[in-house]
Amino acid sequence: MSSLADFQNEIYLRGLGDVVPELPTDLTRLEALAERRLSAAAFGYVAGAAGSEATARANREAFDRWRIVPRMLRDVAARDLSVRVLGTPMPAPVALAPVGVQSIFHPDGERAAARAAAATGLPYVLSTASSFSIEEVAQANGDGPRWYQLYWPKDRELAVSFLERAAAAGYTALVVTLDTFALAWRPRDLDQAYLPFLRGIGVANYFSDPVFQKAVGGPVTEANRDAAILHWAANFGNPSLTWDDLVFLREHWHGPIALKGIQHPDDARRAVDAGMDGVIVSNHGGRQIDGAVASLDALPPVVEAVRDQAEVLFDSGVRTGGDIAKALALGAKAVLVGRPFVYGLALGGEAGVTHVLRCLLAELDLTLMLSGHARVADLGPALLVSA
Numbered sequence: 001m002s003s004l005a006d007f008q009n010e011i012y013l014r015g016l017g018d019v020v021p022e023l024p025t026d027l028t029r030l031e032a033l034a035e036r037r038l039s040a041a042a043f044g045y046v047a048g049a050a051g052s053e054a055t056a057r058a059n060r061e062a063f064d065r066w067r068i069v070p071r072m073l074r075d076v077a078a079r080d081l082s083v084r085v086l087g088t089p090m091p092a093p094v095a096l097a098p099v100g101v102q103s104i105f106h107p108d109g110e111r112a113a114a115r116a117a118a119a120t121g122l123p124y125v126l127s128t129a130s131s132f133s134i135e136e137v138a139q140a141n142g143d144g145p146r147w148y149q150l151y152w153p154k155d156r157e158l159a160v161s162f163l164e165r166a167a168a169a170g171y172t173a174l175v176v177t178l179d180t181f182a183l184a185w186r187p188r189d190l191d192q193a194y195l196p197f198l199r200g201i202g203v204a205n206y207f208s209d210p211v212f213q214k215a216v217g218g219p220v221t222e223a224n225r226d227a228a229i230l231h232w233a234a235n236f237g238n239p240s241l242t243w244d245d246l247v248f249l250r251e252h253w254h255g256p257i258a259l260k261g262i263q264h265p266d267d268a269r270r271a272v273d274a275g276m277d278g279v280i281v282s283n284h285g286g287r288q289i290d291g292a293v294a295s296l297d298a299l300p301p302v303v304e305a306v307r308d309q310a311e312v313l314f315d316s317g318v319r320t321g322g323d324i325a326k327a328l329a330l331g332a333k334a335v336l337v338g339r340p341f342v343y344g345l346a347l348g349g350e351a352g353v354t355h356v357l358r359c360l361l362a363e364l365d366l367t368l369m370l371s372g373h374a375r376v377a378d379l380g381p382a383l384l385v386s387a
């Protein structure tokens with residue numbers, strides 16, 4: 001962790017020798033660079049959002065409506081960014097958001113990102129829709145902390161198989177994504193007729209699964225590949241799930257569980273009532289409902305509703321260390337970062353992801369220090385005024 005906190009010094013020292021970092025340290029510039037590197041289809045898939053993309057913009061605007069008010073002379077020489085979230089000790093309150101089909105951004109996909117996560121000590125959250133399997137990514141992640149994100153399929157036996165595989169491969173917490181039981185209206189993908197799954201990309205966990213294979217008459221080969229993809233499409237999401245179904249997850253997962261996609265305080269209370277350990281306030285990066293509330297605006301009411309009865313995590317729109325400080329000040333215990341690390345992956349594989357994570361942590365550390373805070377736990381609403 002000390003090397004992370006010292007990252008800004010490293011950059012300044014390299015600057016003395018006129019060594020310019022390979023990727024920009026202003027992470028908001030990565031999207032434009034990634035656009036030049038990726039195919040139009042892959043870029044549209046990551047950068048795009050639902051409909052007119054109003055909610056994706058609102059996610060950013062919500063951060064801009066809060067401003068940090070620094071405090072002086074508070075001895076911030078020694079700082080501690082560490083937290084413990086969903087049973088996992090973390091060097092800083094940041095995790096890599098579950099992002100599917102990462103092989104469309106870099107051939108090493110999730111394996112490269114999971115190696116970068118392990119190198120920084122931040123949790124890697126593996127999507128069910130990954131291009132490498134639960135077991136392959138666990139191997140790449142090694143001793144790093146890792147959580148598993150479930151897309152809860154219609155077939156319950158398949159869901160149980162995913163959970164058993166994840167537990168056996170060392171994923172310690174379960175993230176259940178509730179807001180994407182169907183893919184939304186995403187014009188960039190629709191206009192390019194681009195859905196990687198229909199080309200058999202991002203389905204590694206399904207095709208490698210014994211329960212899935214049984215359902216399609218054996219291992220997936222050229223002969224049953226189209227049928228397997230159709231079976232995937234028919235099984236991917238289940239719109240008929242209700243709160244009562246969470247009992248089933250509790251029976252089959254023996255670690256912490258967080259529900260991802262919570263935006264309403266009443267849903268947060270229901271999560272607590274259902275015995276969940278955490279909620280992730282998220283609108284999926286604006287990728288599901290165009291016109292939906294900015295995720296940061298949904299955070300304070302959820303924090304208020306949950307109080308200390310579950311851990312509240314946050315994502316959607318985090319781009320800088322200052323953004324992380326704002327989300328923590330509004331009550332999040334940790335944040336997840338999506339697109340920025342994907343752009344790092346596209347631009348530099350494992351090293352690109354490491355760059356993004358280290359920049360975020362260094363900037364967060366500086367923001368804390370310069371605003372007069374030695375510990376993340378000291379951040380609260382007093383840090384902020386509305387712009």
Ligand SMILES: Cc1cc2nc3c(=O)[nH]c(=O)nc-3n(C[C@H](O)[C@H](O)[C@H](O)COP(=O)(O)O)c2cc1C
Pocket residue numbers: 045046047097098099100127128129149177260282283284285286287315316317318336337338339340342
């Ligand atoms: C390309 C892409 C793929 C994603 N795939 C998943 C996924 O498989 N599972 C999931 O729960 N969320 C997925 N998400 C949503 C992220 O976990 C996260 O909620 C979102 O990216 C946060 O917003 P941000 O990109 O503004 O940081 C995906 C997001 C992107 C950009």
Ligand SMILES: O=C(O)C(=O)c1ccccc1
Pocket residue numbers: 099100101129180183202284287
């Ligand atoms: O693209 C996404 O946002 C997403 O969550 C997803 C959904 C299905 C498969 C892969 C990713």
